[in-house]
Amino acid sequence: MTLLFLLAIAVIVIFAVKDIRRQVIAKPAYDFMKRVLPPLSQTEREAMEAGNVWWDGELFRGAPDWNQLHSFPANSLTADEQAFLDNQVKTLLTMIDDYEIVNQKDMPKAVWDYLRKEKFFALIIPKSYGGLEFSAYANSTIVSRIAARSMSVAVSVMVPNSLGPGELLAHYGTEAQKDRWLPALANGDEIPCFALTGPTAGSDAGGIPDVGIVCRGEFEGEEVLGVRVTWDKRYITLAPVATVLGLAFKLKDPDALLGNQKEIGITCALIPTDHPGVENGNRHDPLSQAFMNGTTRGKDVFIPMEWLIGGAEYAGKGWRMLVECLSAGRGISLPALATATGHLSTRSTSAYCGVRSQFGVNIGEFEGVQEALARIAGNTYILESARKLTLTAIDTHQKPSVVTAIAKYHMTELGRRVINDAMDVQAGKGIQLGPNNYLGNVYTIMPVAITVEGANILTRNLMIFGQGATRCHPYVLAEMEAVADPDTDKGLARFDGLLMSHIVFSIRNALTSLWHGLTGARFADKPVAGPTAHYYQQLSRLSANLAIVSDLAMLTLGGDLKRREMISARLGDVLSQLYLGSAVLRNYEMDGRQQADLPFVEYAMAQCLHEAAKALSQALRNFPNRFVSVLCRLLVQPLGNHFHGPSDEQAKAVARAVQQPGSARDRLTHLCQILDEDEGGVALVEKAFLAQYGVAGIAKRLKKAQRAGQLPRGPMGEETLDLAVEQALVTEQEKAQWLEAQALSRKAIDVDEFTKL
Incomplete structure (x- = not known):
């Protein structure tokens, strides 16, 4: 002691x-x-x-304050945002034929024109410059609704509203740069892209080899201070159609024209793509999707100093600018695609389980299928929940870099698992491509989300x-x-x-x-x-x-x-x-x-x-x-x-739960919107599902009669139904309802076939 x-x-x-x-x-x-x-x-x-x-800080300290979690504001849309979803987005969805878009490797001119006219490329640009200035929640919801119909169109919309010239200009641009570019970007006169990654600098964006040298040169007939830039970039979405190029490069000042620092660091510039020396246009083929993705190059291209985003004052601050924008953007766009994948997979797979039969019963009654369907729906609930919480942070003016990294990695991985399970359950319906296939193009694009904005392994x-x-x-x-x-x-x-x-x-x-x-x-x-x-x-x-x-x-x-x-x-x-x-x-x-x-x-x-x-x-x-x-x-x-x-x-x-029509299923799949005028694809399998649900009571009676020997066993053909009517087991109206439901189911499970490919 x-x-x-x-x-x-x-x-x-x-x-x-x-x-x-x-x-x-x-x-x-x-x-x-x-x-x-x-x-x-x-x-x-x-x-x-x-x-x-x-x-994330609360979770890391070992004693989270749960009241703080509950105090975060709920996600909501303004009247303007809701109207945009109800009108412009709905109209766009009616214009989209994803099968045709992917086959043609481009969106129709009418779609491009509509996206420009209705400011789909200006969701985040301030209203004072002609943009829509929507919230992150609205941005995500718009992209998700589109993605559930066409990933190629969604990617084309999301990129200008994520890391790119619009966001960088809004945060860091000079007043002259904002006045020059933001209104043109908002009304669609200019199409932007942002070139960051290259052959030797993918996820290691900080290691870009592209170089700009501060020097004096001729611009518009005068000798001015500027930068001579050489770059070689790839994987740049919208590069083949862009009219203005955002560019990241390492700036050097060997002659000390800007000060005493010779290695200034990563810098961002904005360059018109018709500027002499800019090479734009070669396309990549990202898993046969239709969104524009390609290369941009330039050798010893002279640009004036005022083309640096933020001007000379922001020379060398490009990496911080990019990381700060990525810390927010990473939590919006790619999680939106993953969540849309979940909503589409949940709605279509739960419906398919109700219309596809094997061994005389709906496949949704098999425990093996139920296990996969539960993963689809459970992971979709996680995706939607994480989407909303992450967007709450961004909309309350937070820039949580760790949270958005979590969202990017785990949500895209969950999206990949969801679409894999959906393909397993829907089988041939998922792999036979055609106008009525709603899973195939989503399945092929998911690895794109896995690899961009920092490969998932790195993240x-x-x-x-x-x-x-x-x-x-x-x-x-x-x-x-x-x-x-x-x-x-x-x-x-x-x-x-x-x-x-x-x-x-x-x-x-x-x-x-x-x-x-x-x-x-x-x-x-x-x-x-x-x-x-x-x-x-x-x-x-x-x-x-x-x-x-x-x-x-x-x-x-x-x-x-x-x-x-x-x-x-x-x-x-x-x-x-x-x-x-x-x-x-x-x-x-x-x-x-x-x-x-x-x-x-x-x-x-x-x-x-x-x-x-x-x-x-x-x-x-x-x-x-x-x-x-x-x-x-x-x-x-x-x-x-x-x-x-x-x-x-x-x-x-x-x-x-997910095989029951109702509010819970609708909440879990609301981003997969079915319009009144939709006929094929998800709309068809959903219609067949609801029809089968409507005749569930009839089916139960008929099966009971078969077990009792009142009706012959086997498939329920029209002759058996006539016998059921004679015995007053069903009415003529119920027989017609039953036959219509079976016809819809057959149409829904059929796959497209072609005389020639």
């Missing part, structure tokens, strides 16, 4: 007396961090500092946890800045205070993790009562798990953690699943806690919790320091991993 008392006194003295603490604890830790942390490059620093921390392995561990953690970034302070005494003093707070933070999370693990998080806070309350508790538990494991990983691996991509990616997966689960719970609350939606919520939450716990287990199992691995496992999973994913009963409940 005496020894323990003396030990306790020693610990108190060490931590309480500043000078002793600083020499015994803070100084060794400071020296350790200075030794193991690699210096941040300028590119890394700008990427790290771009954007801000939002709900998962380098960005989510790489940025999250420093940006979202309450102390790490500040500690890194303290260690990097050239004034050692000042840096150490700051580091000392941060370290003490960090130690308390880590101890709290360690104890919280252990307590939640031993009690199943039954005593964790929950902001609601009812069937979803325990999900908040489990997310809180996993949040504390992530916080302590991240601290121990950074402590033991230091700067080497960013090279341990498999481990950091799995920790990023934990953060991502916490985000997706949060989005699901918020969506349920925002929709008014609809009882009919509960099967989707329970399935989605079981999946998110399972994926988070699995990623955590895999990270710990592969942790290089075995002592830390065992310690972490004791703290986070003392009784083992009991998150097993959706049960069979939950899957069946989702499959049953």
Whole structure:
């Protein structure tokens, strides 16, 4: 007892007396961090500092404030935005023949003209310059509605409204540049593209080799200060039809014409494509889709200094400009495509299950099909929930770079899984291309979303946890800045205070993790009562798990953690699943806690919790320091991993729910709009589905009569139906209704055939 008392006194003295603490604890830790942390490059620093921390910060700190999640405003459309959806978007959908567009490798002139005239390329341009200035939610909803009809048209619309000249000019352009270009972009006189990636710089956009040299040259008959640029870009959407080229390149000033800095850095410029030396027009063939995508090149092309976006003042600030715009844009466009894929797949596959029969029963009654259908609908609920939460951040003027990276990676991956399952269920209907095939072109375009705006492998392995561990953690970034302070005494003093707070933070999370693990998080806070309350508790538990494991990983691996991509990616997966689960719970609350939606919520939450716990287990199992691995496992999973994913009963409940016409199914598929004048494709299979649902009672009676021997067994042909009428089992009207439903079903399951291809 005496020894323990003396030990306790020693610990108190060490931590309480500043000078002793600083020499015994803070100084060794400071020296350790200075030794193991690699210096941040300028590119890394700008990427790290771009954007801000939002709900991801709450999830990373180990004790999320769920009331904050519920306080975020609900997504809504203004009257102008709703009118645009009801009129311009609806009209556009009637003009789209995706089969013809893909076959012709271009949109018809009438569609191009309509997109220009109705300002589809100006959704984000301010009203003061003639644009629509719509919210991110409206932008996403418009793109999603179009994508459910034609991905090629959706991509053509989304690109000018994502990272590109319009957004860059609105944020960083000079007044003269805004006055010159924004009205022309808004009314469709100019079509923009933005050239960032090239043969040797795809996902590593910061490593672009394209170079501009500050020099003097001739422009419009006068000698002016400008830049001589050489570039070679590929994968540039709209490049073949663009009239104005946004261009990113590395700016150098060897003669110090702008100042003393010779290596200025990445810079963005705006160049008319008819400017001498600009080579535009060669097309790529992105998986046989019809959207314009191609190359642009130029060699020693002289441009005046005022063509730099933002002017000479923004020379060298291009990377930060791009990263800040990407941090928002990444959360809108590609997630919109993925969510549209979910809505289309859910509506069409659930309908197909109701009209396609095998072995005398609808395929939707087979458990194997129900399992796939549950994944489709459950993942679509996650997609829609994440879309709304991410757009809330953007519309409240946040720029959450980690959140949008999560949205880009996980939503496009979920979109890929959804379309794969839809193709499996619909089988031949999905693979035989033709005017009535609504899945084939979506299936082929999904890898495009996977690879652009940073390939998904890079996004998962380098960005989510790489940025999250420093940006979202309450102390790490500040500690890194303290260690990097050239004034050692000042840096150490700051580091000392941060370290003490960090130690308390880590101890709290360690104890919280252990307590939640031993009690199943039954005593964790929950902001609601009812069937979803325990999900908040489990997310809180996993949040504390992530916080302590991240601290121990950074402590033991230091700067080497960013090279341990498999481990950091799995920790990023934990953060991502916490985000997706949060989005699901918020969506349920925002929709008014609809009882009919509960099967989707329970399935989605079981999946998110399972994926988070699995990623955590895999990270710990592969942790290089075995002592830390065992310690972490004791703290986070003392009784083992009991998150097993959706049960069979939950899957069946989702499959049953999505095969019932009604408000729940409509909410889950509202982006896949069916117009009154639609006849083929999704509209046909939906019409057949509703017809079959309408005769379900008749079918039940007829099958019962067959089992009782009143009617012959086998297919229910017209002769059998006549016999049923004679026996008063059905009326003539019911017979006609039955035959019409069967005819519609046959038409819906048929595939297109051609005399010649």
